[in-house]
Structures are given as structure tokens and as C-alpha cells.
Amino acid sequence: MPAFSKEEYTERIQRTKESMAEKGIELLLISQPANMNYLTGYDGWSFYVHQCLLVSMKQEEPVWIGRGMDANGARITTYLSDENIIQYADDYVHSLVKHPMHFVADVIKEKSWDKETIGVEMDQFYFTHRSYVELEKSLPNAKFVDANTLVNWVRIIKSEAEIKFMRRAGQIAAKVMDTAIESIDVGVRECDAAAKIVAAQYAGTEEYAGDYPAIVPLMMTGEAIKTPHLTWTEHIYEADAPVLLELTGVYRRYHAPIARTIFLGKNPPSLMQETADVVLEGLNAAIEFVKPGVTAEEVEETWRKAIAHSTVVKEARLGYSIGLNYPPDWGEQTISLRPGDKTVLKPNMALHLIPGIWHEEVGFEVDASIRVTETDNESLYDYPIDLILKG
Amino acid sequence: MPAFSKEEYTERIQRTKESMAEKGIELLLISQPANMNYLTGYDGWSFYVHQCLLVSMKQEEPVWIGRGMDANGARITTYLSDENIIQYADDYVHSLVKHPMHFVADVIKEKSWDKETIGVEMDQFYFTHRSYVELEKSLPNAKFVDANTLVNWVRIIKSEAEIKFMRRAGQIAAKVMDTAIESIDVGVRECDAAAKIVAAQYAGTEEYAGDYPAIVPLMMTGEAIKTPHLTWTEHIYEADAPVLLELTGVYRRYHAPIARTIFLGKNPPSLMQETADVVLEGLNAAIEFVKPGVTAEEVEETWRKAIAHSTVVKEARLGYSIGLNYPPDWGEQTISLRPGDKTVLKPNMALHLIPGIWHEEVGFEVDASIRVTETDNESLYDYPIDLILKG
Numbered sequence: 001m002p003a004f005s006k007e008e009y010t011e012r013i014q015r016t017k018e019s020m021a022e023k024g025i026e027l028l029l030i031s032q033p034a035n036m037n038y039l040t041g042y043d044g045w046s047f048y049v050h051q052c053l054l055v056s057m058k059q060e061e062p063v064w065i066g067r068g069m070d071a072n073g074a075r076i077t078t079y080l081s082d083e084n085i086i087q088y089a090d091d092y093v094h095s096l097v098k099h100p101m102h103f104v105a106d107v108i109k110e111k112s113w114d115k116e117t118i119g120v121e122m123d124q125f126y127f128t129h130r131s132y133v134e135l136e137k138s139l140p141n142a143k144f145v146d147a148n149t150l151v152n153w154v155r156i157i158k159s160e161a162e163i164k165f166m167r168r169a170g171q172i173a174a175k176v177m178d179t180a181i182e183s184i185d186v187g188v189r190e191c192d193a194a195a196k197i198v199a200a201q202y203a204g205t206e207e208y209a210g211d212y213p214a215i216v217p218l219m220m221t222g223e224a225i226k227t228p229h230l231t232w233t234e235h236i237y238e239a240d241a242p243v244l245l246e247l248t249g250v251y252r253r254y255h256a257p258i259a260r261t262i263f264l265g266k267n268p269p270s271l272m273q274e275t276a277d278v279v280l281e282g283l284n285a286a287i288e289f290v291k292p293g294v295t296a297e298e299v300e301e302t303w304r305k306a307i308a309h310s311t312v313v314k315e316a317r318l319g320y321s322i323g324l325n326y327p328p329d330w331g332e333q334t335i336s337l338r339p340g341d342k343t344v345l346k347p348n349m350a351l352h353l354i355p356g357i358w359h360e361e362v363g364f365e366v367d368a369s370i371r372v373t374e375t376d377n378e379s380l381y382d383y384p385i386d387l388i389l390k391g
Numbered sequence: 392m393p394a395f396s397k398e399e400y401t402e403r404i405q406r407t408k409e410s411m412a413e414k415g416i417e418l419l420l421i422s423q424p425a426n427m428n429y430l431t432g433y434d435g436w437s438f439y440v441h442q443c444l445l446v447s448m449k450q451e452e453p454v455w456i457g458r459g460m461d462a463n464g465a466r467i468t469t470y471l472s473d474e475n476i477i478q479y480a481d482d483y484v485h486s487l488v489k490h491p492m493h494f495v496a497d498v499i500k501e502k503s504w505d506k507e508t509i510g511v512e513m514d515q516f517y518f519t520h521r522s523y524v525e526l527e528k529s530l531p532n533a534k535f536v537d538a539n540t541l542v543n544w545v546r547i548i549k550s551e552a553e554i555k556f557m558r559r560a561g562q563i564a565a566k567v568m569d570t571a572i573e574s575i576d577v578g579v580r581e582c583d584a585a586a587k588i589v590a591a592q593y594a595g596t597e598e599y600a601g602d603y604p605a606i607v608p609l610m611m612t613g614e615a616i617k618t619p620h621l622t623w624t625e626h627i628y629e630a631d632a633p634v635l636l637e638l639t640g641v642y643r644r645y646h647a648p649i650a651r652t653i654f655l656g657k658n659p660p661s662l663m664q665e666t667a668d669v670v671l672e673g674l675n676a677a678i679e680f681v682k683p684g685v686t687a688e689e690v691e692e693t694w695r696k697a698i699a700h701s702t703v704v705k706e707a708r709l710g711y712s713i714g715l716n717y718p719p720d721w722g723e724q725t726i727s728l729r730p731g732d733k734t735v736l737k738p739n740m741a742l743h744l745i746p747g748i749w750h751e752e753v754g755f756e757v758d759a760s761i762r763v764t765e766t767d768n769e770s771l772y773d774y775p776i777d778l779i780l781k782g
Contacts, residue, residue: 001614043621044618044620044621045606045607045609045620045621045622045719046620047719048516048606048719048720048722068706068707069618069619069620069706069707069747069749070618070619070620071618072617072618072749073615073618073619073620073621075617076614076615076617076618076621077621089706090706090707090708090729091729091731093707093708093727094711094722094724094727099514120520122519122520122521122524123490123519123520123521123522124519125439125516125517125519126516127519127520128513128514128515128516128518128519128520129511129513129514129518129519129520129522129523130513130514130537130539131514131520132520133513146521148521189594189600190600191593191594191595191600191601192594194593194594195589195590195591195592195593195594195601196590198586198589198590198593199586199587199589199590200586201586202582202585202586202589202623203580203582203583203585203586204582204625207625208625209580209581209582209623209624209625210582210586211622212607212622215436215439216436216603218436223392223467224464224467226463226466226467227435227460227461227462227463227464227467228460228461228464229435229436229437229460229461229464230434230435230436230464230467230468231436231602231603232593232600233600234595234598234599234600315459315460315480315481316459316460316481316484317481317484320485327718327719328436328438328439328718328719329439331439331485333485336484336485338481338482340482356460358460358463360463
């Protein structure tokens with residue numbers, strides 16, 4: 001049931017421990033669902049309560065700690081031995097008195113790890129301020145340091161097995177975008193198109209089941225094209241409407257995002273066509289440039305220079321690293337394609353380039369989900385990069 | 392575009408300020424997406440970056456602070472005046488140097504709110520430990536107090552307009568469960584059934600668009616019936632398999648969860664039928680008991696006593712309060728139906744009773760989503776409460 005071989009998880013834990021050693025961290029407390037999954041395979045929609053993984057330099061296997069009802073989920077989805085699956089009682093959930101981190105601290109004390117340097121993910125959504133406060137109070141002899149994206153950086157170069165998963169996600173992504181283009185039409189309710197799109201995401205291909213995306217289908221039309229993160233309504237699509245789509249294919253939590261813009265007519269407004277032309281020129285230049293040895297900021301610079309002749313300006317970063325993820329974000333929080341990011345690209349890194357433009361008068365989105373190869377890069381899916389006219 | 396009238400938001404803010412006054416809080420910093428939506432209507436899948444709402448005793452309207460690209464989303468989905476929609480630049484996103492809370496602190500200083508008692512949501516997933524640390528460093532004259540579920544408790548009694556939305560969610564829930572029972576069958580891939588179920592969630596009814604749920608379809612079968620929070624695979628359903636379903640209908644972020652167990656055959660194992668009989672007896676007794684004036688713990692006690700003659704034991708709470716929500720949880724984090732919760736039930740509270748049982752040999756789930764009325768309670772949907780045999 002775990003997605004990868006036992007050896008692959010062992011190797012990931014090994015690389016995590018190397019990074020811990022470099023940073024002087026003796027015990028790592030992980031609460032990002034993607035990081036918990038990466039190191040053990042643990043899967044399940046249980047991240048709405050406190051849970052974590054302890055990675056100790058003194059023990060081979062990590063320790064999973066979660067809510068009682070989820071312990072069987074850990075047994076099913078990981079190779080962890082039973083003694084490393086530890087459950088807390090239900091009265092720790094949403095209690096004003098008891099906090100799951102008291103329980104976690106007790107486990108740490110029992111294992112005599114309570115005088116160590118403990119790394120925690122200080123700026124991650126599934127580790128709250130109170131989690132920190134309760135841990136610190138309960139473990140007065142520990143030294144806490146920030147290990148915010150430690151495992152995220154371990155994730156950055158994908159294994160061959162992961163790349164295989166991302167390609168499957170890419171196959172699903174192409175089907176999802178086909179479904180979107182087929183379903184979105186004049187007179188159709190936005191919610192009915194959304195239903196068909198998400199059904200394509202979950203169903204996957206004949207061979208591979210789809211998985212739920214870390215971000216639901218974003219599909220802006222009408223006034224909403226001014227902004228990126230809205231979903232759908234009960235309204236019907238009108239003739240000559242632009243529709244901005246940010247979608248993805250997902251296979252076993254690995255993402256291949258795909259974004260396109262549809263215009264429901266034959267003649268897009270000239271400002272939209274001009275914006276599209278410029279963005280496509282810039283995106284293609286950036287894709288052309290991506291190869292091992294160049295830096296993240298150089299990719300963005302290539303894009304910026306390619307569109308410098310135009311009035312198009314993109315204030316937000318051009319893209320970021322992708323892979324395994326859970327809601328609320330499919331971004332890996334490592335590489336950002338923007339000035340200042342000097343990360344050198346290497347084979348089997350995976351990037352999402354998403355030059356979305358949202359102005360008062362016009363919105364346009366298109367993207368590329370790519371893998372860095374030994375020589376340059378390749379797309380995770382086979383899909384034309386263009387403004388799509390339907391009418 | 393906001394879901395409710397301007398007056399309704401004004402009234403919600405008023406009640407929030409009353410609660411702030413009681414607790415000596417002068418400025419409230421809210422980052423739970425459901426609370427931001429409740430007080431202003433703000434909607435959008437932007438909660439994967441830092442954002443917040445400031446509610447000041449010195450100002451009528453709250454202040455929305457978010458990422459630049461989401462400011463138009465705030466203009467579209469709220470009644471906030473332009474001066475109260477404040478955006479931060481993109482280089483605050485996932486940066487090692489700049490943090491969005493530095494920007495928030497600057498806004499607070501500009502408004503001279505920096506010597507006040509500031510309430511923050513200390514144990515909420517969208518407010519990280521580092522958010523707290525950076526705020527505290529940037530605002531040395533402020534006093535920080537925990538306002539973790541302050542707005543959640545303001546949300547607990549629903550308005551008539553909210554109840555209308557929850558009933559619409561209930562109509563969708565019934566369609567979703569119908570779709571599940573229709574789609575799940577021997578020889579069907581789990582992912583194909585999941586696709587149809589989620590399509591029903593998004594499409595809604597002819598009149599009302601569905602919305603994305605705070606929890607994706609949970610659908611356990613095979614070995615996975617031992618545990619509650621798993622999703623689907625590419626496997627096909629086999630004859631005589633039990634399928635545990637935890638689903639929901641959603642209308643404009645309001646939830647009406649619905650859970651049932653299907654057995655794909657005519658003769659369920661006797662242990663499953665016995666468990667179902669006991670659970671249904673207990674659930675019906677609890678539903679019968681719910682009315683204004685009783686306490687949350689008395690509801691759970693009624694359930695426990697009704698099943699005391701059996702061997703069924705439920706360690707987890709029996710249920711919780713529901714309403715408006717975003718991923719990762721549709722629970723409101725206020726009432727828990729369990730010993731010690733002395734909340735007195737009042738009209739227009741809404742509860743999800745979910746006596747799920749997950750053992751080694753058998754799993755069984757069934758539920759009720761109900762509204763407390765003036766005299767007793769009513770279901771949010773019309774659906775038989777039973778073990779469903781299909782074969």
C-alpha cells in the first residue's frame with residue numbers, strides 16, 4: 001500500500017538525517033503532511049488534527065504520532081513497525097485543557113530525547129504557535145531550532161520512481177484540460193463544468209487512478225478574471241467570455257499543474273490577444289533556457305527580458321518547485337523563480353512556470369510543468385501552449 | 392457577490408466586538424479562512440499564503456491584508472471599502488528574509504494600534520508559530536492574548552440566512568449520497584465512483600451550485616475499513632465488500648455532512664449487522680434527545696447509555712458543531728459532544744453526530760446533520776438512517 005519501496009523511504013530518511021547532521025539537529029519534528037508522506041508513505045485526510053513524525057538520529061525508523069482513530073491508517077499506508085506508531089486519546093482533540101503536544105512531549109521524554117536540539121517547522125500551517133508553546137513548556141531542557149523547509153529541500157531532486165508518478169500525473173493533467181475545454185461552453189453553468197473537470201481529476205486514466213489536488217479547480221470568468229484564486233458559481237458562461245483555468249493532474253499526491261485560458265468566441269479582444277502573444281513569447285523563452293547549471297533567478301530574468309519590449313509586467317514570481325503535496329498548496333516552498341533565488345538547477349528537479357496576468361481589463365494564464373533533464377528539460381505532459389479559442 | 396447582506400456582516404462584526412470587549416481585546420487578528428469569510432464574505436483559495444483580517448474596536452470595518460494578486464478577489468467577494476483592502480508585495484511570499492507579518496505589523500503601527508491588546512488565533516493552522524514570533528518582535532509595545540476560537544463561538548448560532556444555506560447544502564448532500572449508492576458497485580473502480588461523487592458535490596442541484604468540501608470524499612473499503620480518513624484507489628469493488636462513506640453537500644462554504652455504510656451484498660456479516668443495529672439505536676436515541684436547554688455532554692451520555700447493553704465502544708467524541716468552513720476541516724471547533732462539554736444547546740445551532748466505529752474486523756459509519764429548533768431538532772436533509780444493502 002505505500003507508494004514506494006521500503007528502500008526508497010530508507011534512503012529519503014538517510015538524506016534527511018544528513019541534512020539534520022549538517023544543521024546540528026538531533027531530533028526532527030515534522031508536521032507537514034507532504035513531509036510525513038515523503039518519509040514514510042503516511043497518507044490520510046487526518047491533518048485537520050495535530051499529528052507529527054519524529055526523526056531521531058538515534059533511531060533508524062521515524063515515529064508516527066497521531067490520533068487514535070488514525071493509527072490503523074498509519075499501519076496500512078506505511079512500513080513502520082508497530083512500536084513506532086503511537087496514538088493519542090481522543091480527548092486531546094480540540095480541548096481547551098489538553099494539547100496533543102503534551103502527549104508528544106511525553107513520548108520524547110520516554111525516549112530520552114528531551115535534552116536534544118529539536119528542529120520544528122516554524123512557519124508551516126500544520127504546526128501552530130500553540131504547538132510550539134506547549135512543546136517548549138513541556139521540554140524545558142530541549143533546544144528548539146527552525147527546520148522549516150528542511151525536508152522540503154530533501155524532496156527537491158526527484159527519484160526515477162517519483163518522476164514516473166509525475167508523468168502519470170501529467171497524463172491525467174492532459175485529460176483534465178481536454179475535459180475542461182470540452183465542458184466549458186456558452187450556456188453551460190460554471191458548476192457543471194467544474195463537476196466534469198474534478199471528475200476527470202479523480203478518475204485519472206484507464207490505468208491510473210487520479211488523486212485529489214492540493215488546490216481545487218480555479219476557474220475565473222467575468223469580473224473574476226481580475227484575480228487568480230476564485231472557483232465557480234451557478235452562472236452560465238456567456239459568449240465572448242474569457243475563462244482562466246488553473247488545474248492539475250494528480251497521481252498518488254504528485255502534481256502536474258496545467259493552466260490555460262479559453263476565450264468563448266472567435267475574436268478575442270485585442271488586448272487579450274496581445275497579452276497572450278507576449279506571455280507565450282516570454283514563457284517559451286524561459287522554457288528554452290531551463291537546463292542543469294542555470295539558476296532560478298536566471299530563468300525569471302530570461303522571461304523578463306523576453307517581454308521587456310511590451311507593457312506586460314508580472315510582479316509575482318514566475319514559478320516554483322513542484323512534486324508531492326497536500327492542500328492547501330501544490331508548491332514545494334523551495335525554489336521560487338524570482339530575483340534573488342540563486343538555486344542552481346539540477347536533473348530531476350521539477351518546476352511549475354506560471355506567468356499569470358490579472359489586470360482590470362484582461363486576465364491571461366498559461367503554464368508549463370517541466371522536469372529538468374540531464375541536458376535541458378521536458379514537459380510532464382504533451383499539450384499545446386496557446387490561447388484557446390472556442391466559438 | 393458576497394453571500395449575505397451588508398447588514399448581516401455588520402451584525403456579525405458587532406457581536407465579535409462584544410466578545411472582544413468582554414475579553415479585553417482591542418484588536419483582533421484573524422487568519423482562519425472561515426472566520427475571515429464569516430466577518431466579510433472574503434472567499435478564495437488564497438489561504439496557502441499568509442493573510443489576515445484586523446478587527447479594531449476603533450474602526451467600524453475590518454481591514455483585509457493579503458497578497459497583491461488577491462486584492463481584487465477581496466474587492467469582488469466583500470463589501471469592504473477600498474482603503475480597507477491592503478496588499479503586500481509578492482517578495483514576501485515564501486521568503487527567508489521578509490515575512491508577511493512584518494507588513495501586517497507596519498499596518499498596525501500606521502493605524503496606531505500597536506500599543507493595544509491584540510488577540511490572535513494561537514492554535515489555528517493558518518497562523519504559524521513564526522507569524523506569532525515576527526509579530527511580537529515587530530510590535531514590542533503590544534500585549535498578545537489568545538483569541539483562538541473567539542469568532543468560532545460567535546458563529547455558533549446560525550442566522551436564518553445561514554440556515555437557508557445549510558438546507559441547500561442538505562439538498563445537495565442527499566443527491567451526493569444517492570450518487571454514491573448508484574455509482575459504487577461490484578466491478579467499478581473506486582476512483583470512478585469517487586469521480587461521480589465529487590461531480591455531484593460540485594454540480595449541486597438544478598437551482599444551486601455546489602461548492603468544494605472542506606474534506607474530500609472519504610470512502611474506505613477492504614482493509615481500509617479499519618480506519619476513517621482514507622480516500623480511493625484504482626482497485627475495483629468486490630462482492631460482499633463493505634464501503635464506509637463520509638461525504639457532504641456544500642453550498643457557499645456551508646456544509647451538511649452525510650455518512651453511510653454500504654454493503655455490496657445481501658447478507659452482511661453478523662458482526663456488521665449487529666454493530667449497525669446498536670449504532671443506529673444509539674444514534675436515534677441521541678437525535679431524539681437533542682433540544683434547546685440540554686448540554687453537549689448529555690447528548691453523548693444519551694448515546695452511551697443507549698448502547699451500554701452492547702459491546703460497541705466509541706472512544707472518540709460523538710459529534711461537533713458544523714457550518715461555514717474551509718479545508719482541512721468542516722468541524723467548527725466549538726461544541727464537542729463528549730463528557731465535559733457543558734455547552735447548553737440553543738435554537739439554530741447545527742450539529743454533526745457521527746458515531747463511526749472502526750475496528751479490526753468491522754467498520755460502520757452513519758450520521759445525522761441537524762439543526763436545533765425552538766422545540767427539538769430537524770435534519771438538514773431527508774435521508775434514511777440505515778445500513779445500505781446493495782446486492
